[in-house]
Amino acid sequence: MATSPESEHPVKAYGYAARDTSGKLSPLTFSRRATGEKDVRFKILYCGICHSDLHSIKNEWGITTYPVTPGHELVGVVTEIGSKVEKFKIGDKVGVGCLVGSCRSCENCAIDFEQYCPKQVQTYGFTNFDGTKTFGGYSDHMVADEHFILRWPENLPLDSGAPLLCAGITTYSPLKYFGLDKPGMKLGVVGLGGLGHVAVKMAKAFGAEVTVFSTTAGKKEESLERLKADHFIVSKDEEQMQSVAGTLDGIIDTVSATHPIAPFLSALKQQGKLVLVGAPDKPLEVAAFSLIVGRKVVGGSNIGGIKETQEMLDFAAKHGITADVEVVPIDYVNTAMERLLKSDVRYRFVIDVANSLKPT
Incomplete structure (x- = not known):
């Protein structure tokens, strides 16, 4: 008989967990392993909600096993x-991103690209090396090997900094x-x-001249005034796209x-690079000559390894980079998922x- 999540660890x-494809999250009592000799246990203060969480709780990628936290x-x-443990002490502020093994x-x-390890263990919904399942951050505490624990910079806010552990490294790494990452690009x-x-x-922060592309003009003021982008282009406007x-x-x-993606390939200089970090569910169409004529590249990028994620956090702290966030209580999480979908x-x-x- 299978061991229940509540009794498999001491x-x-x-x-909070989803128990079926409805994705509805509700309280769950489960268990985590005892603190091993290289483990760090920490009380969770904040946890970001990523769009991949929404995909996972509804099993939209077809790999979810329930219950999933x-x-x-x-x-x-x-x-x-x-x-x-050598790197941390009790009382330290720490973070965990997408990987725990x-x-x-x-x-x-060997080259600090753990995110491409074929045996990687992700923070939730994956099978750990001991055969048990990982549970994520919509919970009271976490334990992980110190290698996968990140030192939290003193001047980086905890709440608005939390999403950097996914959104930050996903954009910094490529x-x-x-x-x-060169100034003036x-x-x-x-x-x-x-x-x-x-x-x-x-x-x-890297010193680039930045152009934001959006399908509607509604985000122009946000892009230019608050985020300090240099240019804004409505990607459905052929005349605006031609201008870049x-x-x-x-x-x-x-x-x-x-x-x-053809319009964006046209916006590139010779030897320019289009890097995908979003994940459309249908194949992209690329005309061979749109790449050949300008020696252009279409690439992709996942998150980053642990070393690079630490580098990113330190960079963010140095440059005052945080995510724009709305902080919510955990009993609001189902409403948050509905809003995220919209x-x-x-x-x-x-x-x-x-x-x-x-705990109830």
Whole structure:
């Protein structure tokens, strides 16, 4: 007989979980492992709500096993450490992003690309090395190997900083990897949502001249006045798109809905790079000559490894980069998911876990 989440480990835990494809979240008592010699346990203070949480609780990717407790943008304070932990002490502010495990020995792990490890263990809904399932940050506490624990910069807010553990690294990593982090570069950001608004902030901090592309003019003032983008283009306006043809060194495309990318390839200079971080559910159409003629590149990027995620947090703290958030109590989470589905948030929900999650 299968072991229940409540009894498979010795340390009681409490959170919110979805139990079927309705995605409705409700209280769940489960358990976490005892603190191992290299483990860090921490009380969760805040947890961001990512759009992938919504996909997961509804099993829209077809890989969810229930019950599932989402959340991979966790920040908190250390309450216990193992006997061989070297990097952290009780009372430290820490974070955990999308990963809590990897094989630590493959080619990807050897170069700090744990996010591409074929045996990676994600923060929730994955099978850990001991055969038990991982539970995420919509819960009271977390335990993980210190390798996957991130040091939280002193001057980085906990609530508005939490989404950086996904949205921040998802946009920072491709800017660095594809060489789009040089001052004076001309960069585009497609879409101004949870990822896009952080991408604008990251690109500006690198010293880029930033153009925001959106399907409607409604986000023009937001882009130019508050996020300090340099230009705004309505991507459905052919005349506006023509005005930026051949001008950009790179574009970060954050849109997850199916959309044409040919217009954005036209906006690139020769040898320009279009990097996808959104994940449309249908294949993209790319004309070969749109790449060949200008030696252009279409690439993709996932999150980052642990070393790079720490680098990103330190960069964000140095440059005052946070996400724009709406902080909500955990009993609001189902309403937050409904609003997220309608894009009715500017731009990220963050759960005030410590002040609202109470065991029943």
